[in-house]
Amino acid sequence: MRCRRRNHPRRGKRVNSNDGIPRKTAGRRHVLILGAATLVLAACGRDPAGPPSRAALPEVAVQAVASTVINVVNELPGRTTAYRVAEVRPQVNGVVKQRLFEEGSEVEEGEQLYQIDDAIYQAAHRKAAANLRTAELQAGRYAELAKVNAVSRQAHDDAQAAHQQARAEAELARINLTYSKVLSPISGRIGRSAVSEGALVTNGQATAMATVQQLEPIYVDMTQSSVELMGLRKAMETGQIRQDGKRGAPVRLRLEDGSIYEHEGTLQFSEVEVSPGTGSVTLRAQFPNPDRKLLPGMFVHAQVDSGRRDGVYLVPNQALMLGNGRSTVYVVDAENRIEARRVFNERMVDGQWMVTDGLREGDRIVVEGRQKVRPGAEVRIAGREQDAAGDPAVELATANPAAAR
Template identity: 50%
Template sequence: MQAMRARRALIPGMLAIAVSVLAACGKENKPPAAQTPEVKVVTLKDETVTLDSSLPGRTTAFRIAEVRPQVDGIILKRLFVEGSDVKQGQQLYQIDPATYEATAKSADATLASARLLAERYGRLVGDEAVSKQQHDEAKAAYLQAQSTADRAHIDLRYTKVLSPISGRIGRSVVTEGALVTNGQATALTTVQQLDPIYVDVTQPSTTLLRLRRELADGRLQAAGTNAARVTLKLEDGSTYPEAGRLEFSEVSVDPSTGSVTLRAVFPNPRHELLPGMFVHARLAEGVKTSAILAPQRGVTRDLKGQATSLVVNANNEVEQRVLKTDRTIGDKWLVTDGLKAGDRVIVEGLQFVRPGAKVKATEAPATATAATAPNANAASAPAAASAPGAAKS
């Protein structure tokens, strides 16, 4: 009986302990108060940027001369080293001159005889020992003999095949003992002038029209003295050390490609550039004075492929903007629609927020990217079209 009374006395205490434990558990499971997400933003501003285009092209020799024989004969000697530099007027081949020397001597003898006869008749015509007609015929024969002798000496001179220009000579397609003919279709060799050298690039005609419209509307200013300056990036990704200048643009559009050919000329003193090399040329387009540059890390793409950014508005709420982009400049996008100066673009914390959410925004550290950094290929920069009723101001 005493044990039962003791157990009954313990029941109220145990109930009190259970209630306190349950109360403590209820406090621990209560969800914490929601915290405002923190994001890093970049405040946009109007910037002045120099725009340029990277266009594909190929190198072309400044001058090309195909060497062909001007007389018939057998090649006796080749007088150059293939792949070497030759000078204008340097002898390249010797054609067998024997028959041409004989012809020239015969022509010289005929010329001497005709000259003596013409001089004799000139003295006799005054004494009326010969008729005037005979004198005229003698003079005509002398002139004809002179012309024949001149042609014979020209043919003899052509047995020495000379380089028409200075430059780098290619391989020889003939060897000693080969028969060559005047006017043959196959060139004996080719000489190319490599310093300076041309670079021919193509630009879409649509780009040319856009640039002209922007210049006319004042949205783009001429690039001044740098407008004709061109730089090159080679096939291995290196930059060519010499700057070139724009020579001219083609006066017509290629109907098969819709492109216009631009030609630039570059110094090539070390012959680093060879004809036929594939290169990328950078040409100055103009200067945009009120450009909006958005960090690439603050621009994403939605399921439709449209470029978008999340912006913190004046109420510290997140807005989504649909953008139109032109090209990349360094690590930024040149934005033509969807953003304006003063907008705060979120660059860190994008995964924690969504449009309409309240956020706490702090300015991200400034990057060292220059606004005039070389642009990426304008033709390959993806420009997202605005969705209907898209960009908010």
């Protein structure tokens, strides 16, 4: 019987567990396993409490603050008012015969504006003059007769009284005749005429015939809170506000179109009482107006010098987180960590906040990137540190009181 030959592996030949798998693929698998193991070991050896890298810190821009001296100027709304205003009214009755001025022109004091029909006043004046002459002659005759006792003392006295009465009536007739010529009471610019030729006017009528306004100089009336007024007076008493001799504090004017009026005015007076409804006081400034550029009723902004402030800081608006009463700024300390600082921002000065309390010389405040940080966080300073806002020298700045903080 013939035996079958079994297929045995050759003696001495190693059996490979990866038989059937290509050698190239098996080598790649070994490399991947070794790489994964290396990564796991590296991750396990890392300290989770270690500091973050410098590049991972939030980046902020800072500005070093420096104290400065500011001449604070309050800008107050106001309206222009004529220096003098005179409403022209008739002082006798009659019909207007003639208008003798051009509307909108300049008139002088005593210049005739209207002529009222004076026929009856001329007749009354001539009659009074005749009565005066008769009374004067009779009084003279009685005076001579009284010297020789030819008339009674009573008759003499009556003649003298009649003479004085006739003189007064003649003077009254002359005045009424003069009043038929309507004259300008002041020098200034006259407005439109409310009456024309042929109109009947009466003494003491409610409607003015015309209005004359003196525009050189001109007033500006403005309102200021009583608290700020007390500060203004204190600054004037301590010499913080420049005054020209006996004149008041200087005032500048910004017109409706934003331009600055070329002539400087002076503060004249303040109202004697505070408005109980608004808590404000009316101030009045006087300005020269040679070119008649300012007209009554114009809305303007008066810039009133409110004194010198020392040791204040100018902070950009974007650096502040406004609050009620006090605001907050982020300050970067020596270890580049954020500190929240409470400050008092009094008012806006040329687009920046004037901070009077809460900052120190050289403090680095965050001006950009504030939204990315929190108090106590470490930060990285971006670029070069910005210079302090403002010059240590005296600055002239326009300031608006903060409406809300």
